[in-house]
Amino acid sequence: MTPRGRPRDTQVDERVLRIAAALIFERGYAGLSIDEVAEQAGVAKTTLYRRWPTKDHLAVAVVARLQADDEITDTGDIRADLVNYLEKIAAALNRMRAAGGREGPSAGVAGELVAAAARHEDIGRLAREQYARRNAMALALIERARVRGELRADLDAEVLFDQLAGALYYRVLITGAPVDRAYAERLVSSALEGSLTCPRS
Amino acid sequence: MTPRGRPRDTQVDERVLRIAAALIFERGYAGLSIDEVAEQAGVAKTTLYRRWPTKDHLAVAVVARLQADDEITDTGDIRADLVNYLEKIAAALNRMRAAGGREGPSAGVAGELVAAAARHEDIGRLAREQYARRNAMALALIERARVRGELRADLDAEVLFDQLAGALYYRVLITGAPVDRAYAERLVSSALEGSLTCPRS
Incomplete structure (x- = not known):
């Protein structure tokens, strides 16, 4: 989103997003309200609405900020690097699933965010740019493993990468099955068997 | 959902779901209204609301009915069978994506349904049962290929199967990338390389 008028106060942005994140994780998507965030942050409602026109916009900004911290590590062992990275994605999804103290197989906030991206053109574009960045990092990791001969x-x-990330999202958003480190290990094993240059033993 | 009171009139159900499907595909999720469906179907609104308490419930029932037609075919060639089945899933997703005349990468109705399942306990349960049935069919297909020695x-x-179906959903719901038969072929090739009993040539 492009800032309008005078330059944005990034400290205010930070505070607002931190408060919004706390509200979402404490109460779930339904418990997030722009008015309450404005009050807690000591910012005029109009300021918030100008920057994030709907609750969907604010929620996506919160998640974008959390995901920006997801680093990918290249240790030279593609299997381990993929498992570690998928575990991070699974943890982020599980956190959204459990937001608001929710238990069980529902996708929770993760499901609401998918709908927000489907509903608003601008949110969809923002979300897709974000995922494109993540995909690019993963593809670079895979490419380096290919170049050094670890992958065929x-x-x-x-x-x-669609298969790896996709399986996690499929379980969280669609079948309601759990995702954790053990699942990430099964997933990487299953997918890599087809990608290793060495024949299966 | 269990019927209440006197037995349901399945002909009325059929008509209502057909009208609701037409509305969704013509106008998108936002264009679906229980009141309008009641009017077009010549059914009392109260009858509709008793059976489908919210628009989310009605929309999920529409999709459940459409997916019930998705058959899985076992020709004895697992690669071809999986490609054909994934192509059907992709076509259903593309139809939901394009509902309401929408173009471009948005998930459209597919995204709204994910949120509906996340939002309402009963819809979530219904959707997961539906996906469990589909997964079971796919797993049986894979198992037969394993028994006859096509898969390791x-x-x-x-x-x-998470990798296969998941990659399709990931593209439609998350990255906005296209899914079609050509993609299903790439997907099955990539995933099966790790599952074939014969070594790669």
Whole structure:
């Protein structure tokens, strides 16, 4: 989103997003209210609405900020690096699932965010840019493993990462199955068997 | 959902779901209204609200009915069978994506349904039961291919299908990338390389 008028106060942004995140994780999506965030942050409602026209916009900004912290680590062992990265994605999804003290298989806030991106053109664009950045990092990791001979030369890197990240989202958003480190390990094993240059033993 | 009072009139259900489906696909999720469906179907609003308490409930029932038609075919060639089945899932997702004449990468109605399942306990349960049935069909297909030696004995069938279906949902709901038959072919190739009993040539 482009700032309008005078330059944005990033400290205010930070405070607002921190308060909004706390509200979402404490009460779930339904418990987030722009008015309450404005009050807690000591910021005029109009300021908040100008910057985030709907609750959907504010919630997506919160998640974008959390995901920006998700680093990908390249240790030279593609299997371990993928498992670690998928575990981070799973943890973020589980946190959204459990927001508001929710238990059980519902996707919770993760589901609401998917709908927000589907409903508002601008949010959709923002979310897709964000995921494109994440995908690019993962593809670079896979490419380096390919170049050093850990993965086979003709692998389909884009599809490989779709399968890995996709399986996590499928379980959280669609089937309601759990995702954790043990699942990430099964997933990477299953997907990599087709990507390793060495034949299966 | 269990029927209450006198037995449901399945012909009325059929008509209502057909009208609701037409409205969703013509106008998108925002264009669906229980009141308008009641009017077009010549059914009392109260009858509709008793059976489907919210628009979310009605929309999920529409999709459940459409998905019931998705058959899985076992020709004895697991690669072809999976590609064909994934192509059906992709087509259903694309139809929801394009509902209301929408173009471009937004998930459209598919995104709204994910949120509906996350928001309402009963819808979530219904949706998960539906996906469990679909997953079971796919797992049986994979299992038969394993038994006849097309797939390796120690494959992780559950993860394999998560990777396949998951990649489609990931593109539609998250990254906004297209899904079609060509993509289903790339996907099955990438995933199966790790599942074939014969070594890669």
